[in-house]
Amino acid sequence: MASRFLISCASSLFFLLAVSSAPTNEGKLFDVRSYGAHADGRTNNEFAFTKAWKEACQWSGGRSTVYIPPGIFYLRQVTFTGPCKNPITFLIEGTLMAPRNPNAFKEDQWILFKYVDYLTVTGGGLLDGQGSYSWPLNNCNKNPNCRTMAINIAFAFVKHSKINGLRSINSKMGHLNFFAVEDFNVTGVTVTAPGDSPNTDGIKIGRSKDMHITNVTIGTGDDCIAILDGTSNLVISDVSPGNYASHVQIKDVKYHKIWGTSTSREALKMQCSKSFPCQGIVLSDINLSYSGRDGLVTALCENVGGSVFGKNVPDNCRICDDLLN
Known part of the structure; x- marks a missing residue:
């Protein structure tokens, strides 16, 4: 089992200063509705989101922005892969809703960004993991070989990037996961889940360096922040303490x-x-x-x-x- 340093959260909710984010007007906008996305809370928008990302990622005319407008967008498991030709923004103003059924996930994350540099995830939108349907199936506190549930959003091998103004609720397991990221800022993020929700860590970090986490609100059923091995030069401010090493x-x-x-x-x-x-x-x-x-x-x-x-x-x-x- 990997060593980790925990800032414990356990059912407490801490309201701290949130940093607002404004939509960007620079570069080119790639609206997911132009690729067939529907904000009806039922249609699977995986294909539309992936297609919008691919075109935005490969656009060579400057910064690009994938835009998710207000509304409820149902989204099955999706991966956004780089490298991209220019800095890219993922602007979420609406709600992204995960499948209720944990069997809909083949991987241990719902939304994954990987091999991307100069990424900005912002917009004040909401990620709803609909975890309440999965929590009764989670027996990891008793079974070391338990099945892994999906984390709401994950970043792997991402550099010179930031996430701000995002809200994550009711993850099936953890909320935000960072692995092998460098020079990454997390600000103005709100993470919430009921106090009795199992293994709903707020933020989990491993093998990463040069990160700054500040001005966040975390209230979950497990650790606020879990720091795994191989992490260095991590600055955390304005976040509730209580820790284990x-x-x-x-x-x-x-x-x-x-x-x-x-x-x-x-x-x-x-x-x-x-x-x-x-x-x-x-x-x-x-x-x-x-x-x-x-x-x-x-x-x-x-x-x-x-x-x-x-x-x-x-x-x-x-x-x-x-x-x-």
Whole structure:
């Protein structure tokens, strides 16, 4: 099992500053309706979306934009592949709706972008994974050989790109997945699923570098952010904390001005390995609240080296200076 560093979310919902995005007027627009897409919530628009993407990706006249207007577009599993001849924007103003039946997916992601550079996914639109029909079938907490459900949207081998202003709800499993991406910004994203939805991680990252995640809202039934091995130079700000680390070296991570609510009394968790203790961890101005009846909010910190500044709630996280080196 891959090592990972988790920022736990568990059924809490954190409302933070969202960054708005405006439609772009530069380059050429490729409207999916021109390729046969229908916003009726029933027609499978996979072919129309794929055709619009291929033409936009191969257009050599400058930046291109694949445009999904307001409306409900039913979409089966789809992959958007590069490389593209110029920077490309995927502008979603409407709602993309996934199949209810998990058997409709042959891969472990619903929407996948791969081998694309200078990609922008924006528009303030909604991705609806319709996961409630799949969650009762998820027994991964008991069965290590459980079937994998589809992640709402994934990026693989994507560079110099960004996603902003997108909303993702009710994923069958995770919401956003990043693998082998470089120089990627995530801003103004909202991710939500019920607190009892299994394995609905907000953001999962592996083998990636030079990423910046900021100003997001995450409330799911599992981890807010899961950081797998091989990830470096990752900056996360304005996202709820609470984390877990095992068998992976965590260094030089700063948590500053983070706030939110927790459904459990233990709102902040930093459990690092004795063999690979966390080093250079900085906590400053943390404010987490707990509304339960069984006591005040607490923190659990094990094998963590670093420093604490400012006012922090909870304030009982033990960070040892002797683990700094």
